[in-house]
Every structure is written in structure tokens, then in C-alpha cells.
Amino acid sequence: QQQVKQSPQSLIVQKGGIPIINCAYENTAFDYFPWYQQFPGKGPALLIAIRPDVSEKKEGRFTISFNKSAKQFSLHIMDSQPGDSATYFCAATRNFNKFYFGSGTKLNVKP
Amino acid sequence: EAGVTQSPTHLIKTRGQQATLRCSPISGHTSVYWYQQALGLGLQFLLWYDEGEERNRGNFPPRFSGRQFPNYSSELNVNALELEDSALYLCASRGAGTEDQYFGPGTRLTVT
Known part of the structure; x- marks a missing residue:
């Protein structure tokens, strides 16, 4: 059973647009939800993370929205730039014991 | 401060090796996580070590x-290599009492 489901698989937006990537999780015991950005040939880099007691968190142009009752969380990228073109992964963990990752979203921001 | 480093960058092995x-x-991080990322797929959790002990492992056979x-x-040791073991293997570290894990660049393992 897939613990974290991510959608869409790929996304194309124009520069300045607001791509939204969605994730849904199964286990209500998860207590930490990070997002990672990965460029080709590189390891993932932490973007932003949230705890389930918070409904929204912003860091620069990146915002996480968290809906505990729906067991869903999403990443919004404001004023997207071509340099944001990368693959984005959501993840979830309980007590940092084991991280479950979504399948990834390949984002292409067109100039 | 140096980041997480992994070696080798690339590794080519034959099936069964x-x-x-x-x-x-x-520096200062005590937890290490290992992940397998097959081409075009997400990250699959392999192992978690903390303070020298294995704390958890994912759904992988004992040859990992x-x-x-x-x-x-x-x-990370992978015995009796199979073709489907070909993947990018990523390591991440986390400091005690902190939340964030930081990834290395990975080792690309190719099994022929």
C-alpha cells in the first residue's frame, strides 16, 4: 500500500504562474511532512516542511497548505521561474523513523 | 561546512557480484538514511542508522x-547483485534532535 500519493506526475506552467503539487497520505500518525526539490544528477534538497498542527507555512516563494482532516498537503510555488524547473517530492514520516516519499512531480516552467 | 558526501560516484558491477x-x-550528524531511486521513480527507503545502530529497514531483501x-x-552493501538493483543510491544525514535530512549526490549503480 502506497503511504504517500503524489499528483500530478508532470506539470507545465508559464513563467510567473503558480504550480500546485498535491500529496495525500494514509497514516494519521505521520508527524512531519517535508518537500524536496531535485535537479537532474543531484540529490534531493529540502525546500520546506510542515508539522500537522499548522495549516499553512510560507518560506520565500514556497508555501505548504496542510489539511489534516482530508489527509492532504500541497506545495504552491509563487511567481514560478524557469530555474524552478525540477522534480519535486513530498514525503512523510513519524518520529523520523522512516521517510515515505511520493512518486515525484516533474515541473517545467516555460520562459 | 561540507555537505553529505558519497563514493563512488558511479559503480558498474556484474550480476551476482x-x-x-x-x-x-x-559533521555532527548522527543519523544516516539510505534510499534507492530507480530511474524515473521516487525514493524507496532502505535503511536508517543512528548512533551506530540499525534502527529501521525498508521492504528490501536481506542481501541489502x-x-x-x-x-x-x-x-551500504548489496550482495548477489541483480539487474533490477541498477539505480541511484542516495544517502542522507540528520542531526540529533533536528528535523531535516540532507542528501548527498548519490552513487549510480549499474548492474550488467
Whole structure:
């Protein structure tokens, strides 16, 4: 059973647009939800993370929205730039014991 | 401050051989996680080491094993290599009492 489901698989937006990537999780015991950005040939880099007691968190142009009752969380990228073109992964963990990752979203921001 | 380092960058092995991958965490970090990322797929959790002990492992066969050394560096061993073991193997480290894990650049393992 897939613990974290991510959608869409790929996304194309124009520069300045607001791509939204969605994730849904199964286990209500998860207590930490990070997002990672990965460029080709590189390891993932932490973007932003949230705890389930918070409904929204912003860091620069990146915002996480968290809906505990729906067991869903999403990443919004404001004023997207071509340099944001990368693959984005959501993840979830309980007590940092084991991280479950979504399948990834390949984002292409067109100039 | 140096990030997580992994060696080698690339590794080519033949089916049935053994592979050893190495990871050096960020200085001061005591936890090391290992992941497998098959081409075009997400990350699959392999192993978690903390303070020298194996704390958890993912749904992988026993031929995937590893250890963590007293200096917190870690080694992943894959025995009896199979073609489907070809993937990018990523290591991440996390400091005690902190939330964030930081990834290395990975080792690309190719099994022929």
C-alpha cells in the first residue's frame, strides 16, 4: 500500500504562474511532512516542511497548505521561474523513523 | 561546512557480484538514511542508522545490508547483485534532535 500519493506526475506552467503539487497520505500518525526539490544528477534538497498542527507555512516563494482532516498537503510555488524547473517530492514520516516519499512531480516552467 | 558526501560516484558491477557504497554525513550528524531511486521513480527507503545502530529497514531483501561506523559514516552493501538493483543510491544525514535530512549526490549503480 502506497503511504504517500503524489499528483500530478508532470506539470507545465508559464513563467510567473503558480504550480500546485498535491500529496495525500494514509497514516494519521505521520508527524512531519517535508518537500524536496531535485535537479537532474543531484540529490534531493529540502525546500520546506510542515508539522500537522499548522495549516499553512510560507518560506520565500514556497508555501505548504496542510489539511489534516482530508489527509492532504500541497506545495504552491509563487511567481514560478524557469530555474524552478525540477522534480519535486513530498514525503512523510513519524518520529523520523522512516521517510515515505511520493512518486515525484516533474515541473517545467516555460520562459 | 561540507555537505553529505558519497563514493563512488558511479559503480558498474556484474550480476551476482557485491557492491559497497559509502557515505560521510555532515559533521555532527548522527543519523544516516539510505534510499534507492530507480530511474524515473521516487525514493524507496532502505535503511536508517543512528548512533551506530540499525534502527529501521525498508521492504528490501536481506542481501541489502549496511553498517554505521564510530565516526557516523556509513556503508551500504548489496550482495548477489541483480539487474533490477541498477539505480541511484542516495544517502542522507540528520542531526540529533533536528528535523531535516540532507542528501548527498548519490552513487549510480549499474548492474550488467
